[in-house]
Amino acid sequence: MPRKNAFYAQSGGVTAVINASACGVIETARKYRGEISRVYAGRNGIIGALREDLIDTSKESTAAIRGLASTPAGAFGSCRHKLRGLEENRAEYERLIEVFRAHEIHYFFYNGGGDSADTCLKVSQLSEAMGYPLQAIHIPKTIDNDLPLTDCCPGFGSVAKYVAISTKEAALDVASMCETSTKVFILEVMGRHAGWIAAASGLAAEEEGDAPHIILFPEIAFDRDKFLKRVGDTVKNQGYCVIVASEGTQYEDGSFLAESGLKDAFGHSQLGGLAPTLAQMVKDELGYKYHWAVADYLQRSARHIASLTDVKQAYDLGEAAVELALQGKNAIMPCIVRGKGQRYRWTIGEAPLEQVANREKKMPRNFITGNGFGITAAAREYLEPLIQGESYPEYSKGMPKYVRLKNVPVPRKLDTDFDI
Numbered sequence: 559m560p561r562k563n564a565f566y567a568q569s570g571g572v573t574a575v576i577n578a579s580a581c582g583v584i585e586t587a588r589k590y591r592g593e594i595s596r597v598y599a600g601r602n603g604i605i606g607a608l609r610e611d612l613i614d615t616s617k618e619s620t621a622a623i624r625g626l627a628s629t630p631a632g633a634f635g636s637c638r639h640k641l642r643g644l645e646e647n648r649a650e651y652e653r654l655i656e657v658f659r660a661h662e663i664h665y666f667f668y669n670g671g672g673d674s675a676d677t678c679l680k681v682s683q684l685s686e687a688m689g690y691p692l693q694a695i696h697i698p699k700t701i702d703n704d705l706p707l708t709d710c711c712p713g714f715g716s717v718a719k720y721v722a723i724s725t726k727e728a729a730l731d732v733a734s735m736c737e738t739s740t741k742v743f744i745l746e747v748m749g750r751h752a753g754w755i756a757a758a759s760g761l762a763a764e765e766e767g768d769a770p771h772i773i774l775f776p777e778i779a780f781d782r783d784k785f786l787k788r789v790g791d792t793v794k795n796q797g798y799c800v801i802v803a804s805e806g807t808q809y810e811d812g813s814f815l816a817e818s819g820l821k822d823a824f825g826h827s828q829l830g831g832l833a834p835t836l837a838q839m840v841k842d843e844l845g846y847k848y849h850w851a852v853a854d855y856l857q858r859s860a861r862h863i864a865s866l867t868d869v870k871q872a873y874d875l876g877e878a879a880v881e882l883a884l885q886g887k888n889a890i891m892p893c894i895v896r897g898k899g900q901r902y903r904w905t906i907g908e909a910p911l912e913q914v915a916n917r918e919k920k921m922p923r924n925f926i927t928g929n930g931f932g933i934t935a936a937a938r939e940y941l942e943p944l945i946q947g948e949s950y951p952e953y954s955k956g957m958p959k960y961v962r963l964k965n966v967p968v969p970r971k972l973d974t975d976f977d978i
Contacts, residue, residue, distance in 0.1 A: 562593065562664040564880075565607060566615075567600035568699075569670030569677075572632040573713030574720075574861040575872035576699050577961075579669050580633060581626040582876025583697070584615050588623075593884055598661060598968055603637035604668070604677065608650060608976050610657050612968035625961030627873060628951040630861035633963050639978065641677045644684060651684045653976050658685075658692060660971040665693050665883045669876075671700035671711075675891060676915035682889040695879045696891040696911055699872075701858050703754035704918045707909035708893035710944055712875060713858065715868030718758030719945035720860040721747055721802070721853060726762035728851070729769030729800045736798035742789060742840050744850040746833035747857060749804035751776050752920045755857070758941055759802035760933035769800035771931075774836075776806035777921050778930040780815060785836075786843050788931060793846060805832050862958055866947025871904070878906045902943035 566583050568576055580599075587594045599613040600606025606613070613634055615623070626633055641650050658666070668678040675696045682694035698705050703714035725745060732743045749755045753775030760773055771792045774780065792799040808814045816832035833850035840848055871894055878892040890908045897903030925937035933941075951958040 561595040561662055563662050564594050564597045564665035564667060564883075565600065565612070565658065565661075565663045566597055566634075566667045567603045567606060567669065568632040568634055568636040569603050569668060569674040570636060570638060570699070571701065571858060572630070572636050573699060573701050573858050574630045574716040574864045575712050575869050576669060577626040577629050577631070577633045578869050578872035579697050579699065579712060579876035581623055582873040582878075583667055583880055584623050584626075586877045586880040590880070590884060594665065594880070595662075598663065599634040599965075601965065601967075602635035603632075603639065604641065604654075605637050605639050605978055606635070607654050607657050608978055610660070610970050610972050610976075612657075612661065613963075613965045614968045617966040618963055622961055622963055625959075626963075627869065628861065628949065628958075629960040630859045633961065634965065640673055641680065644680055648684075651680060652688075654681055655685055655688055655690050655692070657972065659690060661968065664691055665695070665880075667695050667697055667876075667879050667883070669697040669699050671698075671702070672705060672914070672916050672918065674699075675705070675911050679889055679911040679915050682911070693883045693886070693888045695883050695887065696914065697875055697879045698891055698893060701755065702749055702752055704752040704920065705914060706917045706919045707914055708891070709896040709904065710871070710894050712868060712872035714754060715865035715871070715944035716860065716863075717748075717755055717857050718761070718941060719865045719868075720857050720863055721745075721755055721758050722761040722945060723863065724853065724857075725759040725770050725800065725802055729762065732769075732798045732800060732849075739847060740849050741793050741797070741846040742799050742801065742837070742848040744801045744803060744833045744836050744848065745770075746803050746805055746850065746852045748853070749776060750806040751918055753777055753804045753806070753926075754921060756802050756804035757921060757925065757933050757937055758945070761938065761941055761945065767796055770802045771796065771799050772801040773932055774801065774803040774807040775921060775926060775930070776804050776808055777923070778926060779810040780807050782839065786839065788929075789840055789846075790844055793844075801836065803832055803836060807832060861951060861960070864949050865945045866949040867944055869949045874906060882908060902946070
Protein backbone atom coordinates (compact mmCIF):
# COMPACT_ATOMS: atom_id res chain seq x y z
CA MET A 559 0.00 0.00 0.00
CA PRO A 560 1.28 3.52 -0.77
CA ARG A 561 2.23 5.55 2.28
CA LYS A 562 -0.31 8.11 3.41
CA ASN A 563 0.50 11.19 5.43
CA ALA A 564 -1.89 13.49 7.24
CA PHE A 565 -2.00 17.28 7.42
CA TYR A 566 -3.32 19.11 10.49
CA ALA A 567 -3.81 22.88 10.78
CA GLN A 568 -5.23 25.31 13.31
CA SER A 569 -7.36 28.21 12.12
CA GLY A 570 -8.76 31.44 13.48
CA GLY A 571 -8.63 32.56 17.10
CA VAL A 572 -6.96 29.97 19.30
CA THR A 573 -8.38 28.64 22.57
CA ALA A 574 -7.34 27.12 25.87
CA VAL A 575 -8.02 23.64 24.49
CA ILE A 576 -7.32 23.65 20.73
CA ASN A 577 -4.00 21.94 21.43
CA ALA A 578 -5.93 19.17 23.17
CA SER A 579 -7.57 18.47 19.81
CA ALA A 580 -4.12 18.48 18.19
CA CYS A 581 -2.98 16.02 20.84
CA GLY A 582 -5.98 13.81 20.06
CA VAL A 583 -5.18 13.84 16.34
CA ILE A 584 -1.46 13.11 16.69
CA GLU A 585 -1.68 10.50 19.44
CA THR A 586 -4.42 8.64 17.60
CA ALA A 587 -2.58 8.77 14.29
CA ARG A 588 0.49 7.30 16.00
CA LYS A 589 -1.61 4.29 16.96
CA TYR A 590 -2.29 3.65 13.28
CA ARG A 591 1.22 3.91 11.87
CA GLY A 592 0.43 1.25 9.29
CA GLU A 593 -2.24 3.51 7.78
CA ILE A 594 -0.96 6.99 8.60
CA SER A 595 2.77 7.34 8.15
CA ARG A 596 3.25 10.85 9.55
CA VAL A 597 1.24 13.84 10.67
CA TYR A 598 2.45 17.12 9.23
CA ALA A 599 1.19 20.38 10.73
CA GLY A 600 0.82 23.68 8.92
CA ARG A 601 3.02 26.39 10.35
CA ASN A 602 0.61 29.26 11.03
CA GLY A 603 -2.41 27.32 9.86
CA ILE A 604 -3.47 26.86 6.27
CA ILE A 605 -0.85 29.29 5.01
CA GLY A 606 1.72 26.70 6.05
CA ALA A 607 0.31 24.44 3.33
CA LEU A 608 0.16 27.24 0.76
CA ARG A 609 3.80 28.13 1.44
CA GLU A 610 4.85 24.49 1.76
CA ASP A 611 5.96 25.33 5.29
CA LEU A 612 5.16 22.08 7.04
CA ILE A 613 6.09 20.81 10.50
CA ASP A 614 6.99 17.16 11.10
CA THR A 615 5.23 16.16 14.31
CA SER A 616 7.00 12.78 14.29
CA LYS A 617 10.08 14.65 15.55
CA GLU A 618 8.29 15.43 18.81
CA SER A 619 8.53 13.11 21.81
CA THR A 620 5.57 11.26 23.25
CA ALA A 621 5.79 13.47 26.35
CA ALA A 622 5.78 16.67 24.30
CA ILE A 623 2.68 15.63 22.36
CA ARG A 624 0.98 14.57 25.59
CA GLY A 625 1.83 18.00 27.04
CA LEU A 626 -0.23 19.67 24.31
CA ALA A 627 -3.36 18.56 26.16
CA SER A 628 -2.60 21.04 28.94
CA THR A 629 -1.07 23.86 26.89
CA PRO A 630 -3.13 26.85 25.65
CA ALA A 631 -2.95 28.73 22.34
CA GLY A 632 -1.89 27.21 19.02
CA ALA A 633 1.26 25.08 19.27
CA PHE A 634 1.81 25.20 15.48
CA GLY A 635 0.55 28.73 14.91
CA SER A 636 -2.83 29.76 13.54
CA CYS A 637 -3.97 32.35 11.02
CA ARG A 638 -6.95 34.38 9.85
CA HIS A 639 -6.37 33.74 6.17
CA LYS A 640 -9.70 33.10 4.46
CA LEU A 641 -9.65 31.07 1.28
CA ARG A 642 -12.20 32.65 -1.02
CA GLY A 643 -14.57 30.74 -3.26
CA LEU A 644 -13.27 28.25 -5.80
CA GLU A 645 -14.34 30.48 -8.68
CA GLU A 646 -12.70 33.57 -7.15
CA ASN A 647 -9.35 32.03 -6.31
CA ARG A 648 -8.98 28.52 -7.66
CA ALA A 649 -5.19 28.91 -7.63
CA GLU A 650 -5.01 28.70 -3.82
CA TYR A 651 -6.99 25.46 -3.71
CA GLU A 652 -4.94 23.96 -6.53
CA ARG A 653 -1.78 24.95 -4.66
CA LEU A 654 -3.00 23.03 -1.62
CA ILE A 655 -3.54 19.92 -3.71
CA GLU A 656 -0.12 20.41 -5.30
CA VAL A 657 1.55 20.51 -1.86
CA PHE A 658 -0.50 17.56 -0.61
CA ARG A 659 0.45 15.53 -3.66
CA ALA A 660 4.15 16.34 -3.26
CA HIS A 661 4.12 15.19 0.36
CA GLU A 662 1.78 12.24 -0.11
CA ILE A 663 -0.86 13.80 2.15
CA HIS A 664 -4.23 12.07 1.88
CA TYR A 665 -5.84 13.10 5.19
CA PHE A 666 -6.69 16.75 5.85
CA PHE A 667 -7.70 17.73 9.40
CA TYR A 668 -8.70 21.39 9.73
CA ASN A 669 -9.32 22.64 13.26
CA GLY A 670 -11.42 25.80 13.30
CA GLY A 671 -14.80 27.52 13.11
CA GLY A 672 -17.40 28.15 10.43
CA ASP A 673 -15.05 29.68 7.86
CA SER A 674 -12.68 26.74 8.33
CA ALA A 675 -15.53 24.31 7.75
CA ASP A 676 -16.19 26.08 4.46
CA THR A 677 -12.52 25.80 3.44
CA CYS A 678 -12.45 22.13 4.40
CA LEU A 679 -15.54 21.49 2.28
CA LYS A 680 -14.12 23.31 -0.75
CA VAL A 681 -10.80 21.46 -0.51
CA SER A 682 -12.72 18.19 -0.43
CA GLN A 683 -14.74 19.17 -3.49
CA LEU A 684 -11.72 20.29 -5.49
CA SER A 685 -9.66 17.21 -4.64
CA GLU A 686 -12.50 15.08 -5.94
CA ALA A 687 -12.79 17.15 -9.12
CA MET A 688 -9.03 16.85 -9.68
CA GLY A 689 -9.04 13.13 -9.05
CA TYR A 690 -6.74 13.39 -6.05
CA PRO A 691 -7.74 11.06 -3.17
CA LEU A 692 -8.07 13.22 -0.07
CA GLN A 693 -10.30 12.89 2.97
CA ALA A 694 -11.10 16.22 4.57
CA ILE A 695 -12.34 16.28 8.16
CA HIS A 696 -13.21 19.46 10.01
CA ILE A 697 -12.54 19.52 13.76
CA PRO A 698 -14.79 22.04 15.53
CA LYS A 699 -13.26 24.86 17.53
CA THR A 700 -14.68 28.20 18.57
CA ILE A 701 -15.06 29.98 21.87
CA ASP A 702 -18.18 31.65 20.45
CA ASN A 703 -20.05 28.31 20.59
CA ASP A 704 -21.84 29.23 17.38
CA LEU A 705 -21.29 26.20 15.13
CA PRO A 706 -24.49 24.38 14.15
CA LEU A 707 -25.17 20.65 14.54
CA THR A 708 -22.95 20.26 17.60
CA ASP A 709 -24.28 20.67 21.13
CA CYS A 710 -21.25 22.77 22.04
CA CYS A 711 -17.88 23.76 20.61
CA PRO A 712 -14.47 22.98 22.12
CA GLY A 713 -13.03 26.13 23.63
CA PHE A 714 -16.37 27.47 24.79
CA GLY A 715 -16.65 25.53 28.05
CA SER A 716 -13.33 26.86 29.33
CA VAL A 717 -14.15 30.45 28.34
CA ALA A 718 -17.54 30.06 30.00
CA LYS A 719 -15.87 28.88 33.20
CA TYR A 720 -13.36 31.74 33.14
CA VAL A 721 -16.02 34.40 32.53
CA ALA A 722 -18.40 33.05 35.18
CA ILE A 723 -15.64 32.92 37.79
CA SER A 724 -14.25 36.32 36.83
CA THR A 725 -17.72 37.85 37.09
CA LYS A 726 -18.26 36.36 40.53
CA GLU A 727 -14.89 37.48 41.86
CA ALA A 728 -15.07 41.00 40.42
CA ALA A 729 -18.59 41.38 41.79
CA LEU A 730 -17.38 40.58 45.31
CA ASP A 731 -14.72 43.27 44.90
CA VAL A 732 -17.21 45.91 43.72
CA ALA A 733 -19.73 45.01 46.42
CA SER A 734 -17.13 45.57 49.11
CA MET A 735 -16.24 49.05 47.79
CA CYS A 736 -19.52 50.43 46.49
CA GLU A 737 -20.50 52.46 49.54
CA THR A 738 -17.77 55.05 48.94
CA SER A 739 -16.26 54.11 45.59
CA THR A 740 -17.09 52.23 42.37
CA LYS A 741 -20.77 51.51 41.84
CA VAL A 742 -20.74 50.14 38.28
CA PHE A 743 -18.43 47.53 36.80
CA ILE A 744 -18.59 46.50 33.14
CA LEU A 745 -16.92 43.40 31.73
CA GLU A 746 -16.72 43.18 27.94
CA VAL A 747 -16.48 39.63 26.56
CA MET A 748 -16.15 38.15 23.08
CA GLY A 749 -19.13 37.18 20.94
CA ARG A 750 -19.78 38.94 17.66
CA HIS A 751 -23.22 37.66 16.72
CA ALA A 752 -23.98 35.09 19.42
CA GLY A 753 -24.18 35.80 23.13
CA TRP A 754 -23.10 32.43 24.52
CA ILE A 755 -20.03 33.78 26.34
CA ALA A 756 -21.92 36.67 27.90
CA ALA A 757 -24.65 34.23 28.91
CA ALA A 758 -22.11 32.10 30.77
CA SER A 759 -21.51 34.97 33.19
CA GLY A 760 -25.04 34.35 34.45
CA LEU A 761 -23.77 31.18 36.12
CA ALA A 762 -22.11 33.44 38.71
CA ALA A 763 -25.52 34.34 40.17
CA GLU A 764 -26.67 31.90 42.84
CA GLU A 765 -29.30 33.98 44.63
CA GLU A 766 -31.69 36.80 43.80
CA GLY A 767 -29.75 40.06 43.48
CA ASP A 768 -26.42 38.40 42.69
CA ALA A 769 -24.25 39.68 39.85
CA PRO A 770 -24.30 39.93 36.94
CA HIS A 771 -27.25 42.27 37.16
CA ILE A 772 -27.28 43.04 33.44
CA ILE A 773 -26.14 40.88 30.52
CA LEU A 774 -26.12 42.40 27.04
CA PHE A 775 -26.60 39.95 24.16
CA PRO A 776 -26.16 40.48 20.40
CA GLU A 777 -29.51 38.73 19.98
CA ILE A 778 -31.36 41.48 21.92
CA ALA A 779 -31.48 44.96 20.41
CA PHE A 780 -29.85 47.52 22.71
CA ASP A 781 -32.23 50.09 24.16
CA ARG A 782 -30.28 52.95 25.74
CA ASP A 783 -33.06 54.27 27.95
CA LYS A 784 -34.05 50.82 29.17
CA PHE A 785 -30.42 49.98 29.90
CA LEU A 786 -29.75 53.15 31.90
CA LYS A 787 -32.95 52.75 33.92
CA ARG A 788 -31.93 49.19 34.78
CA VAL A 789 -28.49 50.39 35.91
CA GLY A 790 -30.00 53.12 38.09
CA ASP A 791 -32.58 50.83 39.67
CA THR A 792 -29.96 48.18 40.39
CA VAL A 793 -27.62 50.62 42.12
CA LYS A 794 -30.50 51.92 44.24
CA ASN A 795 -31.57 48.41 45.24
CA GLN A 796 -28.24 46.57 45.48
CA GLY A 797 -25.77 49.39 46.03
CA TYR A 798 -23.82 48.47 42.90
CA CYS A 799 -24.33 47.09 39.39
CA VAL A 800 -22.25 44.53 37.46
CA ILE A 801 -22.74 44.40 33.70
CA VAL A 802 -21.39 41.76 31.31
CA ALA A 803 -21.60 42.85 27.69
CA SER A 804 -20.99 40.88 24.54
CA GLU A 805 -18.76 42.77 22.09
CA GLY A 806 -21.46 42.24 19.46
CA THR A 807 -24.13 44.22 21.33
CA GLN A 808 -26.02 46.11 18.65
CA TYR A 809 -28.81 48.56 18.06
CA GLU A 810 -32.13 47.61 16.51
CA ASP A 811 -30.85 48.50 13.03
CA GLY A 812 -28.05 45.94 13.39
CA SER A 813 -25.19 48.39 13.85
CA PHE A 814 -22.72 47.53 16.59
CA LEU A 815 -22.27 49.86 19.54
CA ALA A 816 -18.53 49.26 19.26
CA GLU A 817 -17.98 49.04 15.51
CA SER A 818 -14.67 50.64 14.49
CA GLY A 819 -15.36 50.70 10.76
CA LEU A 820 -12.48 48.29 10.07
CA LYS A 821 -12.67 44.71 8.80
CA ASP A 822 -10.62 41.66 9.79
CA ALA A 823 -9.13 39.07 7.40
CA PHE A 824 -12.42 37.17 7.26
CA GLY A 825 -14.36 40.31 6.30
CA HIS A 826 -15.94 40.63 9.75
CA SER A 827 -16.43 44.04 11.33
CA GLN A 828 -13.60 44.88 13.72
CA LEU A 829 -15.08 45.48 17.15
CA GLY A 830 -13.64 47.12 20.24
CA GLY A 831 -14.42 49.72 22.84
CA LEU A 832 -17.88 48.59 23.93
CA ALA A 833 -17.10 48.69 27.66
CA PRO A 834 -15.84 52.30 27.69
CA THR A 835 -18.76 53.31 25.46
CA LEU A 836 -21.23 51.91 27.99
CA ALA A 837 -19.25 53.36 30.89
CA GLN A 838 -19.42 56.82 29.36
CA MET A 839 -23.21 56.49 29.00
CA VAL A 840 -23.46 55.62 32.69
CA LYS A 841 -21.20 58.50 33.69
CA ASP A 842 -22.97 61.08 31.53
CA GLU A 843 -26.52 60.13 32.50
CA LEU A 844 -26.22 58.75 36.03
CA GLY A 845 -22.94 60.14 37.32
CA TYR A 846 -21.81 56.88 38.95
CA LYS A 847 -18.16 56.07 39.42
CA TYR A 848 -17.28 53.08 37.23
CA HIS A 849 -14.60 50.65 36.22
CA TRP A 850 -14.50 48.48 33.14
CA ALA A 851 -12.41 45.60 31.83
CA VAL A 852 -12.07 43.74 28.55
CA ALA A 853 -11.54 39.99 28.92
CA ASP A 854 -10.11 39.78 25.37
CA TYR A 855 -7.28 37.21 24.99
CA LEU A 856 -7.33 36.43 28.72
CA GLN A 857 -10.66 34.63 28.44
CA ARG A 858 -9.62 32.33 25.61
CA SER A 859 -6.09 31.55 26.84
CA ALA A 860 -6.88 30.76 30.49
CA ARG A 861 -5.76 27.12 30.49
CA HIS A 862 -5.01 27.33 34.24
CA ILE A 863 -8.74 27.21 34.95
CA ALA A 864 -10.03 25.21 32.00
CA SER A 865 -13.15 23.08 32.14
CA LEU A 866 -12.32 19.37 32.36
CA THR A 867 -15.40 18.64 30.25
CA ASP A 868 -14.10 21.01 27.56
CA VAL A 869 -10.61 19.50 27.57
CA LYS A 870 -11.96 15.97 27.20
CA GLN A 871 -14.34 16.93 24.41
CA ALA A 872 -11.58 18.74 22.52
CA TYR A 873 -9.30 15.71 22.74
CA ASP A 874 -12.00 13.21 21.86
CA LEU A 875 -13.05 15.16 18.77
CA GLY A 876 -9.45 15.16 17.55
CA GLU A 877 -9.30 11.42 18.14
CA ALA A 878 -12.65 10.90 16.40
CA ALA A 879 -11.50 12.89 13.36
CA VAL A 880 -8.71 10.40 12.71
CA GLU A 881 -10.89 7.38 13.29
CA LEU A 882 -13.62 8.71 10.99
CA ALA A 883 -11.05 9.37 8.27
CA LEU A 884 -9.76 5.82 8.58
CA GLN A 885 -13.33 4.62 8.18
CA GLY A 886 -13.38 6.36 4.80
CA LYS A 887 -15.49 9.37 5.86
CA ASN A 888 -15.05 12.66 4.02
CA ALA A 889 -16.36 16.25 4.20
CA ILE A 890 -17.75 15.82 7.69
CA MET A 891 -17.27 17.27 11.17
CA PRO A 892 -17.28 15.12 14.31
CA CYS A 893 -19.66 16.79 16.77
CA ILE A 894 -20.91 16.62 20.35
CA VAL A 895 -24.33 15.03 20.85
CA ARG A 896 -25.98 15.65 24.23
CA GLY A 897 -27.78 12.71 25.78
CA LYS A 898 -31.23 12.91 27.31
CA GLY A 899 -31.99 12.83 31.00
CA GLN A 900 -31.00 14.88 34.04
CA ARG A 901 -27.47 13.54 34.21
CA TYR A 902 -25.17 15.11 31.62
CA ARG A 903 -23.95 12.63 29.03
CA TRP A 904 -22.49 13.17 25.60
CA THR A 905 -21.37 11.13 22.63
CA ILE A 906 -19.68 11.95 19.34
CA GLY A 907 -21.69 12.11 16.14
CA GLU A 908 -20.92 13.45 12.69
CA ALA A 909 -22.29 16.36 10.68
CA PRO A 910 -22.00 17.01 6.92
CA LEU A 911 -19.95 20.10 6.17
CA GLU A 912 -22.59 21.42 3.76
CA GLN A 913 -24.76 22.01 6.83
CA VAL A 914 -22.00 23.52 8.97
CA ALA A 915 -20.02 25.87 6.73
CA ASN A 916 -20.70 29.60 7.17
CA ARG A 917 -23.67 29.10 9.49
CA GLU A 918 -24.08 30.51 12.99
CA LYS A 919 -25.97 29.14 15.98
CA LYS A 920 -27.29 31.98 18.09
CA MET A 921 -28.75 31.96 21.58
CA PRO A 922 -32.35 30.65 21.59
CA ARG A 923 -34.80 33.29 22.79
CA ASN A 924 -36.00 30.99 25.57
CA PHE A 925 -32.47 31.10 27.03
CA ILE A 926 -32.81 34.86 27.63
CA THR A 927 -35.12 36.36 30.24
CA GLY A 928 -38.15 38.34 29.13
CA ASN A 929 -36.54 41.68 29.98
CA GLY A 930 -33.50 40.76 27.83
CA PHE A 931 -30.96 41.21 30.63
CA GLY A 932 -30.40 37.72 32.03
CA ILE A 933 -30.44 33.97 31.45
CA THR A 934 -33.29 31.57 32.11
CA ALA A 935 -33.33 28.23 33.91
CA ALA A 936 -33.17 26.53 30.50
CA ALA A 937 -29.93 28.35 29.69
CA ARG A 938 -28.46 27.45 33.05
CA GLU A 939 -29.36 23.80 32.51
CA TYR A 940 -27.56 23.89 29.17
CA LEU A 941 -24.49 25.82 30.36
CA GLU A 942 -23.68 24.32 33.75
CA PRO A 943 -22.47 20.89 32.55
CA LEU A 944 -20.02 22.51 30.14
CA ILE A 945 -17.95 24.15 32.90
CA GLN A 946 -17.75 21.12 35.15
CA GLY A 947 -14.46 19.72 36.40
CA GLU A 948 -10.98 21.13 36.73
CA SER A 949 -7.99 20.22 34.58
CA TYR A 950 -5.06 22.02 36.12
CA PRO A 951 -1.71 21.89 34.31
CA GLU A 952 1.42 20.89 36.18
CA TYR A 953 3.14 23.73 38.01
CA SER A 954 6.79 24.51 38.59
CA LYS A 955 8.05 27.36 40.77
CA GLY A 956 4.53 28.69 40.99
CA MET A 957 4.00 28.82 37.22
CA PRO A 958 2.17 26.38 34.92
CA LYS A 959 4.38 24.14 32.79
CA TYR A 960 3.38 24.56 29.16
CA VAL A 961 4.93 22.72 26.24
CA ARG A 962 7.01 24.35 23.53
CA LEU A 963 7.43 22.09 20.54
CA LYS A 964 10.55 21.93 18.38
CA ASN A 965 8.42 22.36 15.24
CA VAL A 966 11.01 20.81 12.93
CA PRO A 967 10.33 21.78 9.29
CA VAL A 968 9.66 19.21 6.59
CA PRO A 969 12.10 19.51 3.64
CA ARG A 970 10.48 21.24 0.69
CA LYS A 971 9.83 19.27 -2.49
CA LEU A 972 8.45 21.97 -4.77
CA ASP A 973 10.56 24.49 -6.65
CA THR A 974 7.92 27.18 -6.77
CA ASP A 975 6.95 29.68 -4.07
CA PHE A 976 3.39 30.91 -3.62
CA ASP A 977 2.40 34.47 -2.85
CA ILE A 978 -0.45 34.93 -0.39
